[in-house]
Amino acid sequence: MTSDVAAAKPGIPRNPDAETLDPFHGVDFSKLERSLHRPRTFMSMLWTVIVSAMTLFALIPLFSVLWLLVWRGGRKLSIAAFTQLPPAPLEQSGGFGNAIVGTLAICGMALLISLPIGLLSAIFLAQAKPDNRLASSVRFAGKVLTGFPSILAGVFAYGVVVMATGGYSALAGAVALSILMLPTILLTSEDAIRMVPERMKEAAIGMGATDTQTVWMVLLPAAVPRILTGVMLAIARGAGETAPLLFTALFSSYWLLWHGHVKLMQPTASLAVLIYNFAGMPFANQVELAWAAALVLVVMVLIANLIGQSLANRQVQ
Amino acid sequence: MPTAEIASQEPVSTNGKVDPSVVMDCNIENLYYGSFKAVRDTRIPVQKNAITAFIGPSGCGKSTVLRCMNRMNDLVRGFRLEGHVQFRGQDIYGPKIDPVAVRRFIGMVFQQPNPFATSVYNNVAFGLRLNNFKGNKAAKVEEALKSADLWDEVKDKLNESGLSLSGGQQQRLCIARAIATEPEVLLLDEPCSALDPVATRSIEELMKQLKARFAIAIVTHNLQQAQRVSDKTGFLYVDTSEGSRTGYLVEFGDSNQIFHDPKQKETQQYIKGEFS
Amino acid sequence: MPTETQISKPPSRTQAITDTAFRALCQGFTWLVAVIAVIIVLKIVLAALPAVRQYGLGFLSGQVWDPNKKLYSILPEIWGTLYSSVLALIFGTAFGVAAALFLAEGFTADAVFALLKIVNLQFHPFWGKLPVQVENLLSNLIELLAAIPSVVYGLWGLFVIIPLVRPACHWLHADLGWIPLFGTDLSGPGMLPAVIVLSIMILPTITAIGRGALLAVPTRLRMAAYGLGATRWEAIFAVTLPTASRGIFGGIVLAFGRALGETMALAMLVGNANVISVSLFSPANTLAALLANAFPEASPKDVGVLMYAATVLLVITLLVNVAGAYIVQFTASELEGEKV
Numbered sequence: 001m002t003s004d005v006a007a008a009k010p011g012i013p014r015n016p017d018a019e020t021l022d023p024f025h026g027v028d029f030s031k032l033e034r035s036l037h038r039p040r041t042f043m044s045m046l047w048t049v050i051v052s053a054m055t056l057f058a059l060i061p062l063f064s065v066l067w068l069l070v071w072r073g074g075r076k077l078s079i080a081a082f083t084q085l086p087p088a089p090l091e092q093s094g095g096f097g098n099a100i101v102g103t104l105a106i107c108g109m110a111l112l113i114s115l116p117i118g119l120l121s122a123i124f125l126a127q128a129k130p131d132n133r134l135a136s137s138v139r140f141a142g143k144v145l146t147g148f149p150s151i152l153a154g155v156f157a158y159g160v161v162v163m164a165t166g167g168y169s170a171l172a173g174a175v176a177l178s179i180l181m182l183p184t185i186l187l188t189s190e191d192a193i194r195m196v197p198e199r200m201k202e203a204a205i206g207m208g209a210t211d212t213q214t215v216w217m218v219l220l221p222a223a224v225p226r227i228l229t230g231v232m233l234a235i236a237r238g239a240g241e242t243a244p245l246l247f248t249a250l251f252s253s254y255w256l257l258w259h260g261h262v263k264l265m266q267p268t269a270s271l272a273v274l275i276y277n278f279a280g281m282p283f284a285n286q287v288e289l290a291w292a293a294a295l296v297l298v299v300m301v302l303i304a305n306l307i308g309q310s311l312a313n314r315q316v317q
Numbered sequence: 318m319p320t321a322e323i324a325s326q327e328p329v330s331t332n333g334k335v336d337p338s339v340v341m342d343c344n345i346e347n348l349y350y351g352s353f354k355a356v357r358d359t360r361i362p363v364q365k366n367a368i369t370a371f372i373g374p375s376g377c378g379k380s381t382v383l384r385c386m387n388r389m390n391d392l393v394r395g396f397r398l399e400g401h402v403q404f405r406g407q408d409i410y411g412p413k414i415d416p417v418a419v420r421r422f423i424g425m426v427f428q429q430p431n432p433f434a435t436s437v438y439n440n441v442a443f444g445l446r447l448n449n450f451k452g453n454k455a456a457k458v459e460e461a462l463k464s465a466d467l468w469d470e471v472k473d474k475l476n477e478s479g480l481s482l483s484g485g486q487q488q489r490l491c492i493a494r495a496i497a498t499e500p501e502v503l504l505l506d507e508p509c510s511a512l513d514p515v516a517t518r519s520i521e522e523l524m525k526q527l528k529a530r531f532a533i534a535i536v537t538h539n540l541q542q543a544q545r546v547s548d549k550t551g552f553l554y555v556d557t558s559e560g561s562r563t564g565y566l567v568e569f570g571d572s573n574q575i576f577h578d579p580k581q582k583e584t585q586q587y588i589k590g591e592f593s
Numbered sequence: 594m595p596t597e598t599q600i601s602k603p604p605s606r607t608q609a610i611t612d613t614a615f616r617a618l619c620q621g622f623t624w625l626v627a628v629i630a631v632i633i634v635l636k637i638v639l640a641a642l643p644a645v646r647q648y649g650l651g652f653l654s655g656q657v658w659d660p661n662k663k664l665y666s667i668l669p670e671i672w673g674t675l676y677s678s679v680l681a682l683i684f685g686t687a688f689g690v691a692a693a694l695f696l697a698e699g700f701t702a703d704a705v706f707a708l709l710k711i712v713n714l715q716f717h718p719f720w721g722k723l724p725v726q727v728e729n730l731l732s733n734l735i736e737l738l739a740a741i742p743s744v745v746y747g748l749w750g751l752f753v754i755i756p757l758v759r760p761a762c763h764w765l766h767a768d769l770g771w772i773p774l775f776g777t778d779l780s781g782p783g784m785l786p787a788v789i790v791l792s793i794m795i796l797p798t799i800t801a802i803g804r805g806a807l808l809a810v811p812t813r814l815r816m817a818a819y820g821l822g823a824t825r826w827e828a829i830f831a832v833t834l835p836t837a838s839r840g841i842f843g844g845i846v847l848a849f850g851r852a853l854g855e856t857m858a859l860a861m862l863v864g865n866a867n868v869i870s871v872s873l874f875s876p877a878n879t880l881a882a883l884l885a886n887a888f889p890e891a892s893p894k895d896v897g898v899l900m901y902a903a904t905v906l907l908v909i910t911l912l913v914n915v916a917g918a919y920i921v922q923f924t925a926s927e928l929e930g931e932k933v
């Protein structure tokens with residue numbers, strides 16, 4: 001046996017006429033080799049390099065932002081930052097404790113408004129037949145509202161709450177944020193409910209469950225992790241919004257809880273507005289506090305995001 | 318077992334009175350999905366303490382007829398029924414009837430096992446909760462699991478997810494879920510099609526035990542299975558003469574007679590084709 | 594088989610009533626959402642009506658904003674809004690689509706796989722999972738860009754981007770000042786820093802939607818191109834991108850809507866000057882930034898004018914968003930139809 005290709009493979013008899021039957025006879029095999037001298041191959045490589053470089057380049061700002069937050073914001077972070085009130089100009093030290101409380105309170109109120117509305121209408125949308133006009137219009141409105149400029153939510157809350165009640169308040173801020181949170185909650189909850197396998201729904205109905213029983217006993221329990229993911233995303237978005245709070249909740253240098261009263265109808269501080277106000281001030285102390293507040297805000301937002309993500313991932317497994 | 322045999326073409330006794338052993342009388346004149354006529358002229362009685370099997374080629378409307386019997390088809394848009402389906406002498410398609418109530422008395426087990434994503438226990442207790450059952454739930458769950466021949470396998474993992482069971486166990490779990498509420502009729506749509514021969518046998522045994530308590534209707538593709546378990550058999554076939562594919566009942570009668578002495582030509586051919 | 598204690602029973606009265614009530618409740622809340630959507634638009638437009646009557650269309654074409662003289666017009670803001678958004682869209686699209694391709698076409702996973710192959714660990718039970726994990730990590734990082742609040746970007750732009758680009762801007766203006774784009778010098782805030790930050794902010798939208806559109810392209814189409822001897826990039830340009838183009842385009846339109854309405858980064862970086870200029874280094878203003886700056890101090894009279902400006906912004910963003918949402922929805926259903 002000679003050691004040619006055919007003989008190397010057991011079971012394939014050696015063909016004496018291999019020379020004449022060889023389909024590659026006369027082909028220059030160097031042409032099949034990979035070579036960067038060939039324009040097509042070279043262009044392909046070039047594009048790969050360009051796209052990879054651009055993607056990595058797009059991530060530089062992220063790392064820059066995170067690094068600066070840790071470096072500049074971390075320096076100023078202390079117990080005082082969490083427990084003290086914002087300093088007056090030229091005053092040293094101080095903190096943003098009231099702004100953290102304010103952000104949490106405004107977001108919480110916004111959630112109280114948007115969650116019931118979003119969830120109940122999501123249930124309706126998920127159960128509606130494809131040709132239901134109300135459902136498809138509301139779904140479309142939700143998609144359009146996802147891109148609704150946050151400043152306009154502020155303008156709306158200004159018109160509806162501030163002008164009606166005669167003053168800036170946490171409530172006005174919450175109304176503005178709830179409009180931004182609503183579409184996220186609505187659309188993710190609808191998706192979550194729709195993702196529950198049709199078979200489970202069929203099983204419940206086949207046993208004589210009413211629609212309401214099907215929703216509460218089968219659909220919602222299975223959809224809860226995904227719904228919570230949407231809620232966490234909505235909270236993260238709401239907490240980070242500044243523009244709609246600028247002229248609804250405004251700002252305050254006092255605690256939300258003042259002499260035993262919760263001042264929901266008074267101007268209220270929030271981290272986002274504090275960052276905006278202090279960033280533009282010509283005082284080093286305020287600018288440093290703005291960085292520290294930004295670090296706290298980003299950490300809060302990221303935690304909300306991570307909780308949402310991990311809930312979503314758990315669902316997948 | 319009812320002793321007085323009913324003539325194959327006359328499921329309801331001649332003098333117009335309802336035969337007391339017939340729990341359900343399904344009489345479909347025409348059944349449409351939108352403009353598509355899916356089934357016509359099909360009359361099948363379902364008897365107490367007996368297993369009624371539906372056989373026929375794929376797409377002839379077996380599932381449709383079965384789903385028609387507990388109004389699952391109401392979920393399909395464009396579904397329309399001409400005819401009536403009587404349950405203990407009452408038309409379940411009557412104007413005042415609540416389909417939800419119908420389904421509580423006529424349980425259904427689907428082709429694919431479809432346990433809920435909760436524990437085994439909660440799966441079986443689901444129907445009890447639906448019906449606001451006030452008594453001893455744990456005892457009922459145990460009883461249902463025992464009847465479904467699943468108790469020994471799951472008694473140590475009642476709190477594990479129903480989805481963690483094997484396919485055959487899941488299907489028996491679904492049966493346990495359906496029988497826990499003690500419906501009058503049990504509809505099974507190809508319950509063994511996703512199962513291996515051993516699991517299939519155990520479900521067949523189960524059905525034979527359950528017929529002491531329920532009226533059972535089963536759709537199956539497996540003629541041997543129909544012959545093994547059923548007391549009555551209906552053969553459905555597709556009529557393509559009007560240009561569309563409309564299913565209809567060719568022959569109904571004792572399983573023995575259908576499988577060994579079919580009267581109609583189509584039945585003969587179908588049985589022969591399947592067995593030879 | 595009548596049992597003494599019948600379990601199956603028709604839905605009780607309470608169950609029936611609860612069911613009807615709950616369904617009505619859900620439907621009612623859905624109507625509420627519809628009503629809210631309409632009210633949001635109506636509220637803003639109606640509040641603007643007095644100012645619309647008073648200032649008419651001249652409001653849109655004049656260039657003066659002087660509350661003392663009661664002279665208001667917003668052409669510079671409209672220009673600034675559109676100019677900054679278009680510029681940001683150019684950068685955002687280039688980088689966003691590149692990132693979408695990088696993440697959707699398996700380059701990341703391939704690169705990691707190739708690296709693993711060098712050390713012969715590509716099928717290792719632990720390291721073998723790395724390619725997929727790195728790809729997920731990268732797309733999560735890109736999504737993280739969207740999670741950072743815009744005010745933080747503004748802060749970052751003020752203290753990082755402006756000092757960073759200023760020398761380059763000086764040089765460009767001094768040496769290439771005859772090009773209109775470099776016609777003025779950068780003195781602190783201006784169009785360029787605002788556009789840079791804005792591009793970063795809209796990039797995740799384009800990448801996320803673009804990646805989804807690319808992943809939705811059926812593999813068999815790609816295989817067809819490879820089977821004909823196309824290189825990877827020939828397949829991308831000839832098959833994948835054209836098939837996904839409509840979805841990517843929808844993402845770009847939605848990103849455009851985001852850019853038009855983005856407020857804080859612009860309010861902090863664009864300079865808030867009532868100027869119309871093509872120069873990248875000139876300060877400018879946008880509608881959203883105008884609202885953010887003027888609203889907190891607005892007298893009741895000014896509010897009407899600001900509502901007029903808000904209405905203009907509303908109309909522009911609504912048009913763009915409706916178009917974007919329509920394109921994305923339409924494309925999704927089309928591709929789903931194709932899969933069947």
Ligand SMILES: Nc1ncnc2c1ncn2[C@@H]1O[C@H](COP(=O)(O)OP(=O)(O)OP(=O)(O)O)[C@@H](O)[C@H]1O
Nearest residue numbers: 350355374375376377378379380381382393538562
């Ligand atoms: N939801 C539906 N909408 C419209 N047509 C349907 C629907 N379900 C079934 N059909 C049609 O009705 C006819 C009967 O279907 P059915 O599922 O009852 O058949 P089958 O006998 O159960 O078939 P198989 O043995 O394959 O399960 C088929 O032509 C099918 O296309």
Ligand SMILES: [Mg+2]
Nearest residue numbers: 379380381506
């Ligand atoms: Mg079927």
